[in-house]
Amino acid sequence: MGEGKTGRRVTAGDVAAAAGVSESAVSRTFTPGASASAKTRERVLAAAEALGYRPNFIARGLRARRTNLVGVLLADFHNPWPQLALKALVAALQRRGLQALLFDLSGPDSAAGLVPLVLQYQVDGLIVGASDVSPEIVATCQTTGTPVVAFGRHGKRGLGVSSVSADDAAAGGEVADLLAARGYQRFAYVSGDGGSGVTWNSRGQGFTRRTAALGLAPVMRVAAGETSYEAGLRAAVRLCGKGSRPDAVFCQNDVLAMGLIDGLRGEFGLDVPGDMAVVGFDDIPAASQRPYRLTTVRQPTAAMMEATADLLARHLSGEAERIDALLLPTLLVERDTVRGR
Numbered sequence: 245m246g247e248g249k250t251g252r253r254v255t256a257g258d259v260a261a262a263a264g265v266s267e268s269a270v271s272r273t274f275t276p277g278a279s280a281s282a283k284t285r286e287r288v289l290a291a292a293e294a295l296g297y298r299p300n301f302i303a304r305g306l307r308a309r310r311t312n313l314v315g316v317l318l319a320d321f322h323n324p325w326p327q328l329a330l331k332a333l334v335a336a337l338q339r340r341g342l343q344a345l346l347f348d349l350s351g352p353d354s355a356a357g358l359v360p361l362v363l364q365y366q367v368d369g370l371i372v373g374a375s376d377v378s379p380e381i382v383a384t385c386q387t388t389g390t391p392v393v394a395f396g397r398h399g400k401r402g403l404g405v406s407s408v409s410a411d412d413a414a415a416g417g418e419v420a421d422l423l424a425a426r427g428y429q430r431f432a433y434v435s436g437d438g439g440s441g442v443t444w445n446s447r448g449q450g451f452t453r454r455t456a457a458l459g460l461a462p463v464m465r466v467a468a469g470e471t472s473y474e475a476g477l478r479a480a481v482r483l484c485g486k487g488s489r490p491d492a493v494f495c496q497n498d499v500l501a502m503g504l505i506d507g508l509r510g511e512f513g514l515d516v517p518g519d520m521a522v523v524g525f526d527d528i529p530a531a532s533q534r535p536y537r538l539t540t541v542r543q544p545t546a547a548m549m550e551a552t553a554d555l556l557a558r559h560l561s562g563e564a565e566r567i568d569a570l571l572l573p574t575l576l577v578e579r580d581t582v583r584g585r
Contacts, residue, residue, distance in 0.1 A: 254295045254296060254297040255297075256270045256271060256297075258295055258297065259288060259291045259292050259295060259297050260288075262291035262294065262295060263284075263287040263288045263290070263291035264287065265284055265287060265288060269284050269288060270288050270292075273285050273288040273289065274288075310368055311365075311366045311367065311368055312341055312342050312343055312368060313342070313343055313344075313345050313365060313366065313367045313368060314337055314342050314343065314344055314345065314367055314368060314369050314370070314371055314556065315345050315347060315359075315362035315363070315365065315367040315369070315370045315371070316330070316333065316344045316345065316346050316347065316370075316371045316373070317347050317349050317355055317358065317359075317362070317370070317371070317372045317373065318330060318346065318347075318348065318349060318373050319348065319349035319350045320350065320471060321348065321350060322472060323471055323472070323497060323499050323528075324498075324499070324526075324528040324529070324530070325497065325498075325526040325528055325543070325545070326373065328528070328545055329373060329395070329396075329545055329548070329549055330344075330346070332545055332546050332548075332549035332550075333371065333373075333395075333549040333552060333553060335549075336549045336550045336552070336553035336554075337553045337556075339553075340553055340554075340557045342368070342369075342553070342556075342557065344371075345362070345365055345367060347361075347362055355372065355377070355378065355381055356378050356380040356381050356384070359381050359384050359385065360384060363384070363385070363388055363390060367390065368390070368560055369390060369391045369392070369393070369556045369559065369560055370385060370390055370391070370392045370393075371392075371393050371394075371395065371552060371556060372392065372393075372394045372395075373394070373395045373396045377392065377394045377405050377407075382404055382405055386404070391406075391556060391559035391560060392405050392406075393405070393406045393407065393408070393552055393555045393556045393559070394406070394407040394408075395407065395408045395409065395548055395549070395552040396408075396409055396410075396548075404567060405567065406555045406556075406559065406564070406567050406568045406569070406570075407568075407569050407570070408548050408551045408552045408555065408570045408572070409446075409548070409569075409570070409571055409572070410541075410543045410544060410548065410571070410572055410573075410574045411571040411572065411573055411574060412446035412447040412450060412574075413446050413447070413449065413450030413453075414450060414571075414573070414574070415447060415450065415525070415541045415574040415576070416446070416447045416448065416449070416450025416451030416452075416453075416454065416494065417450045417451065417453065417454035418541070418574075418576050419451055419494050419523050419541065419576065420451050420454035420455045420458065420494075421454060421458075422523070422539075422576060422578070422582060423492040423494075423521055423523070423582065424455075424458050424460065426521070426582055426583045426584075426585070427583065428491045428492035428521050428583075429460055429461065429491060429492075430460075430461055430464075430488065430489075430490040430491050430492070431451070431455050431460065431461075431463045431464070431490055431492050431493070431494065432463060432464040432465070432466060432483055432490040432492070432493045432494070433447075433448045433451055433452065433463050433464070433465050433466070433493070433494050433495075433496075434466045434468055434476070434479045434483075434493060434494070434495045434496060434500055434501075434504060435447075435448055435465070435466070435467055435468065435496045436468055436469070436470050436471030436472075436475065436496050436497065436500060437467055437469075447494075447496060447525060448463075448465070448494075448496075451463060451494050464483070464490055466479050466482050466483060468500060471496060471497050471499060471500055472499060472500070472503070473499050473500075473502055473503035473506075474503060475500060475503060476495065476499065476500040476501060476502060476503020476504040476505075476506075476507065477503045477504070477506065477507040477511075478503075478507075479495075479500065479503070479504050479507070480503070480504050480506075480507025480508050480511060480512065481507065481511065483504075483508075484508070484511075484512045484514070489520070490520065491519070491520055491521065492520065492521040492522075492523075492582075493520060493521065493522050493523070494523045494525075495522065495523065495524050495525065496525060497524060497525050497526050498524035498525065498526045498527065498528045498530070498531045498538060498540055499528070500524070501522050501523065501524030501525075501531075501536075501538055501540070501581075502524070502530070502531075502536055502538065504522055505522050505536060505538070505581065508520055508522070516581050517580070517581050517582050517583045518583070521539075521581060521582045521583065522538070522539070522581045522582075523538075523539050523540060523541070523581065523582060524538050524539070524540035524541070525540060525541045525543070526540065526541070526542070526543055527540045527541065527542035527543065527575075527577055531577075531579075532579065536579075536580075536581070537579040537580035537581065538579055538580075538581050539576075539577065539578050539579045539580070539581045539582045540576075540577055540579070541574050541575070541576055541577070542574060542575040542576075542577050543574060544572045544573065544574065544575075547572055548572055551570055551572070555568060555570075
């Protein structure tokens with residue numbers, strides 16, 4: 245029910261009486277996919293508009309033990325890619341009749357500490373992105389029978405969590421192959437974590453393993469502490485401050501790479517890609533624009549979010565018989581920050 249134009253709560257019974265139909269006909273009119281004739285629907289909608297009626301979907305969902313709400317836990321909102329992913333995820337969920345309830349992981353609460361709060365909203369499922377899924381989160385959700393799907397991270401099958409990710413390790417290997425083919429020999433990897441993040445275990449390790457297989461010197465690692473533009477500027481100082489600097493750098497994301505490029509050019513007067521190549525990851529819109537024209541790895545964002553929403557929907561409906569760990573292929577996009585052939 246909703247509060248009507250007179251200030252009184254308007255019920256489905258009020259609408260039914262005004263429209264001359266049954267309450268079940270009112271319910272069918274406001275239930276997507278339910279059967280109601282065009283004439284009945286028109287009468288009900290006209291009566292609802294006249295009375296100011298708005299159906300209470302949350303109350304209806306609680307009675308049916310389904311709210312169609314999905315808790316979405318995200319962090320790193322100062323970077324464009326999570327925002328792009330969220331937009332695609334919300335659309336994918338809505339196509340399945342689900343609505344996202346967003347929670348920010350960037351605050352002081354850990355993901356494990358935030359999950360009990362999320363579950364208080366009676367969400368049907370949980371989607372966790374840009375954060376590691378801990379055993380504590382899984383245990384909490386298993387207690388309430390709440391399915392969890394992670395995106396942007398893989399290797400969670402052992403925890404009993406389905407996941408969707410770009411094939412980061414393969415992408416890292418492709419970047420190493422490209423740089424070696426263009427004559428670069430001394431590589432570095434700039435990550436946004438503080439030294440033990442899972443992204444290093446996928447993109448960075450794929451890059452490192454392929455570099456070793458090519459017989460090149462060990463990859464220099466710079467843990468920037470965060471995936472921001474400012475962290476990229478600081479990484480330029482660390483790479484160029486002491487000793488022999490690398491001649492090619494792979495960054496965890498495009499924002500880091502952009503900060504690095506500006507630091508190399510502005511603070512050290514280096515030519516990119518002549519003195520040092522720079523490769524990013526994500527292919528955000530700014531990556532293709534000047535002054536960067538960044539060579540980068542494009543994530544299949546729309547496909548990842550579609551697969552994430554589909555996995556969760558199948559778990560909610562009981563159709564998912566096993567835990568899936570999906571890896572989707574990436575695309576290496578060559579622009580101007582790596583030497584040409």
